[in-house]
Amino acid sequence: MTASGSTAATALHRLGRAEDIPRFEGRTATVAGVSLAVFSTEHGFVAIGAACPHQGGPLADGIVSERCVTCPLHNRRIDLHTGEVVAGGEGRVPAYEVVERDGDLYVPVSGVDGTPLEREPLEAAT
Amino acid sequence: MSEGAARPAGAKPILVVGGGIAGQAVCEALRRRDPEVPLVMVCGEPRLPYDRVTLSTLLASEGDPASLQLRPAEWYEDNRVEVRLGEEVESIDPQAGACRLSSGEALEFDRAALCTGSDPLMPPIPGIDLEGVYPFRGPEDCLAIGRAAEGASRAAVIGGGLLGLEAAYGIASRGCPVTVVHLMDRLMERQLDEGAAALLGPAMEALGAEVLLERQTERILGWARAQGLRFADGGEMECDFVVVSIGIRARTDLARSAGIVCERGVVVDGRMRTSAPNVVAVGECAQHDGIVYGIVAPLHEQAEVAADTLLGREGTAPYGGSVMSAKLKVMGVDLVSIGDAHGGAAAIVADDDASVYRKIVVKDGRPTGAILMGDVRGHELLLESVRAGEEVTDPLELLAAASRATGADLPDAAQVCNCNGVCKGAIVEAIEDGGLGSTAEVVATTRAGSGCGSCKPLVTEILHFVRGGDVEEASFLCPCLKQTREELAATIRGHGFESVTEVAAQCGTGRRCGACKPGLAYLISEINGNRHREERHARFINDRVHANIQRDGTFSVVPRIRGGVTSPAELRRIADVAEKYEVPMVKLTGGQRIDLLGVAKEDLPAIWEELDMPSGHAYAKAVRTVKTCVGTDFCRFGLGDSIAAGIELERQMEGLYTPHKVKSSVSGCPRNCAESYVKDIGFVAVEGGWEIYVGGASGSRVRKGDLLATVPTTEEAIEVALTFLQHYRENAEYLERTYDFCERVGMEAIERAVLDEESGEPARLRERFRIAKAAVETDPWLERRDPVHPRQFVGLEPDGEAALVGPPAEAVLAGAPAEDAR
Numbered sequence: 043m044t045a046s047g048s049t050a051a052t053a054l055h056r057l058g059r060a061e062d063i064p065r066f067e068g069r070t071a072t073v074a075g076v077s078l079a080v081f082s083t084e085h086g087f088v089a090i091g092a093a094c095p096h097q098g099g100p101l102a103d104g105i106v107s108e109r110c111v112t113c114p115l116h117n118r119r120i121d122l123h124t125g126e127v128v129a130g131g132e133g134r135v136p137a138y139e140v141v142e143r144d145g146d147l148y149v150p151v152s153g154v155d156g157t158p159l160e161r162e163p164l165e166a167a168t
Numbered sequence: 169m170s171e172g173a174a175r176p177a178g179a180k181p182i183l184v185v186g187g188g189i190a191g192q193a194v195c196e197a198l199r200r201r202d203p204e205v206p207l208v209m210v211c212g213e214p215r216l217p218y219d220r221v222t223l224s225t226l227l228a229s230e231g232d233p234a235s236l237q238l239r240p241a242e243w244y245e246d247n248r249v250e251v252r253l254g255e256e257v258e259s260i261d262p263q264a265g266a267c268r269l270s271s272g273e274a275l276e277f278d279r280a281a282l283c284t285g286s287d288p289l290m291p292p293i294p295g296i297d298l299e300g301v302y303p304f305r306g307p308e309d310c311l312a313i314g315r316a317a318e319g320a321s322r323a324a325v326i327g328g329g330l331l332g333l334e335a336a337y338g339i340a341s342r343g344c345p346v347t348v349v350h351l352m353d354r355l356m357e358r359q360l361d362e363g364a365a366a367l368l369g370p371a372m373e374a375l376g377a378e379v380l381l382e383r384q385t386e387r388i389l390g391w392a393r394a395q396g397l398r399f400a401d402g403g404e405m406e407c408d409f410v411v412v413s414i415g416i417r418a419r420t421d422l423a424r425s426a427g428i429v430c431e432r433g434v435v436v437d438g439r440m441r442t443s444a445p446n447v448v449a450v451g452e453c454a455q456h457d458g459i460v461y462g463i464v465a466p467l468h469e470q471a472e473v474a475a476d477t478l479l480g481r482e483g484t485a486p487y488g489g490s491v492m493s494a495k496l497k498v499m500g501v502d503l504v505s506i507g508d509a510h511g512g513a514a515a516i517v518a519d520d521d522a523s524v525y526r527k528i529v530v531k532d533g534r535p536t537g538a539i540l541m542g543d544v545r546g547h548e549l550l551l552e553s554v555r556a557g558e559e560v561t562d563p564l565e566l567l568a569a570a571s572r573a574t575g576a577d578l579p580d581a582a583q584v585c586n587c588n589g590v591c592k593g594a595i596v597e598a599i600e601d602g603g604l605g606s607t608a609e610v611v612a613t614t615r616a617g618s619g620c621g622s623c624k625p626l627v628t629e630i631l632h633f634v635r636g637g638d639v640e641e642a643s644f645l646c647p648c649l650k651q652t653r654e655e656l657a658a659t660i661r662g663h664g665f666e667s668v669t670e671v672a673a674q675c676g677t678g679r680r681c682g683a684c685k686p687g688l689a690y691l692i693s694e695i696n697g698n699r700h701r702e703e704r705h706a707r708f709i710n711d712r713v714h715a716n717i718q719r720d721g722t723f724s725v726v727p728r729i730r731g732g733v734t735s736p737a738e739l740r741r742i743a744d745v746a747e748k749y750e751v752p753m754v755k756l757t758g759g760q761r762i763d764l765l766g767v768a769k770e771d772l773p774a775i776w777e778e779l780d781m782p783s784g785h786a787y788a789k790a791v792r793t794v795k796t797c798v799g800t801d802f803c804r805f806g807l808g809d810s811i812a813a814g815i816e817l818e819r820q821m822e823g824l825y826t827p828h829k830v831k832s833s834v835s836g837c838p839r840n841c842a843e844s845y846v847k848d849i850g851f852v853a854v855e856g857g858w859e860i861y862v863g864g865a866s867g868s869r870v871r872k873g874d875l876l877a878t879v880p881t882t883e884e885a886i887e888v889a890l891t892f893l894q895h896y897r898e899n900a901e902y903l904e905r906t907y908d909f910c911e912r913v914g915m916e917a918i919e920r921a922v923l924d925e926e927s928g929e930p931a932r933l934r935e936r937f938r939i940a941k942a943a944v945e946t947d948p949w950l951e952r953r954d955p956v957h958p959r960q961f962v963g964l965e966p967d968g969e970a971a972l973v974g975p976p977a978e979a980v981l982a983g984a985p986a987e988d989a990r
Contacts, residue, residue: 057964058964058965059965062958062959062964062965063959063964064704064705064957065705066705066706067704067705067712069959069962069963069964070963070964071963071964072963080964085521097719098720098721099721100717100721102963103709103712103717103721104709105682105683105685105686105705105706105708105709106682106705107678107679107680107681107682107685108679108680108682109680110681110682111682112681112682112683114708114709114717115717115719115721117683119681119683129681147964
């Protein structure tokens, strides 16, 4: 992952309009064949892999809280910032940064093949 | 009350002057040690001792002052405590063992405890004695402030300390705009540093309390009534009333007049003895080692020592002072301050985005204080480390350990309930000795959690840890914050909330894990008779797209076919839709409906349009189907017109949401072909009328419903069913099926509520049912033409291959995760 390193290797891929995602809901988007679930949270927009690591449930259809989404199929709860399953089981999905510019949403993608770039793991808050 | 309680002739009593928390604590500590010694308590206020600490909640939640009473009247009788209500001790002569009350009565005593508490400080500024200027000290003040807040356009609170902020919060909760005027450059400057105060200001403003800092109030403006404030800098503000909360002053007049040594408070030694050898002082009036504690926690420890001193025992170790700690009782703002958190070496964990600030201060290797804002986890552990003066090598590790601490990690000495001075050890002991199995029992037995209630989740945690999960609990609607349906319902009613967002802002409900949002959404809709503000983010996906999500993320579509009776035209449309949209499976359901399975979310609106049938609500926690048998129309055994009754019952109930799904059926004779005995609501036609069964089940368990009533006509049967349905809607826990509900509350209670017309309750239930039904969405599938959001049924618009833009370098940098993490 190079998001914080060389900008030459990255670009932004437009996902759609920010207003297209109601507050505290999610919508799916596909970027270079990768399915993302994009969420509008209290602290801005975030994206994670679209499919629950348990049985592939559509995470964009889950219930969103301050920091988590709950899969609508079997209630695995996933941290929106790390992609980690935090309740109901184990596993993780990729987590992505979402950049909002002038009402548009973008995800950083690889300048080489256009696939979305996972965000670096969050450091423990200190 | 036991004014006439007999006491042994000749024995002079111990006199307790003051009926506050301190006076009560002294009486209890004395009684625990000596069941015989005569006790007289003189209460200046016209009421039995109450929990003053929780007073501000009275303002915020419009509660009843009587609910704060520490002990019921019988307690004083049972424990032979003579109480003189509404009387002051006018003068006291310790040496002679005599005092005179305001009534003129003379009392003799052997030993005495001064628990006279404190008075609110009122600054000597012009206008302080105007009408509409209130101190914030007693229940009368709370009631007067509450009344003043009705219809006022603005209130001013002078003083931005703990109590001032609680007053401001209470006023704002009543819907009255309020301004906190504070002399210093930050709120609660004695307890907080700049970092925490910087978060507290905005948090108060978000609750509707404006904050003005560095304003010295010079004068309260107005002729007869307060109309505004003038500040030393010449500025002015308008307001309709003023609350003054700038501090308290120990009440020492009585002690002084008796020649007892007083400084800022009544001076006591480590045995709580004053300069008069037979007199002790406890609580806010006492000064120990130069400190007057204006908080509740120390007085319990003081009372124990004082009781030993009064009885001439040396049981407890001398009182060695307390660590100051304070907890702000403002819903939605979590703040605890412990000890001295200024200076020294500090370790701070701060997250501005999440409004969290946690700081611990260490001096000479020992923690001296802490501030926890936004996240107060582990404050009991930190208070105990400060109190015990534990050696700390890594303060950050101590902070992290506190975040992770559960009830199990606390030492037995850690104080869990500051209001009532209950430590963990006492709670564990009570649970083990008394075999206590629920939080309510633990609270009732130990009184931990019966004050401000903020420690209740911890009490529950300790209970679970001691009992190893063998706990019978009220179920929580919000398990994260341990909030029950009743508690939340009271809050919603008290504030007139109409949306999940309002409740979340007030109580934090649904914010942490979100699991309770659908339950909360139901509760809001039920209490508001469906005239709530609908927020789809609080609903399960099924209720956002009005279809049932399947294992592969597709949906199923079940149109309304009332009573299971359809027509060739409907069947033809269903068939056409199934073919056109290549629906993978068409299936008959157990509830006599037709299910189109495997439909993509995007296709839902078009399919509904072409079906041209209303939603069958097969996806919701709602009234589902009424299935019927053929009944008298064709069946040769039929006794009642089950089809007409079933269709009418379905029509009258449909569209209503319920705590869990409600499945019904109507059978035309006791052969019961529609399986009415195992439905949530089931009718069975018998000779001369209908039997109505409720609480039946044929799911993960099988249960025959209970016969609720037998009535002669279809209209009456439907009326009973609707009355029961409304009773269930109002009283069941979320996700509690009727069969669990009926077993939990018992059929007797249900029959009283639903059938006892004399009580008036059935009529009220029917009226509320009518109101709720009148406001239901008739057919949510009409959102195909008028969606609540333009992209209700579709994903984000893909931008195709050409969507690569940029890279504007700063955008990538600004969005870089490592930066954002801070």
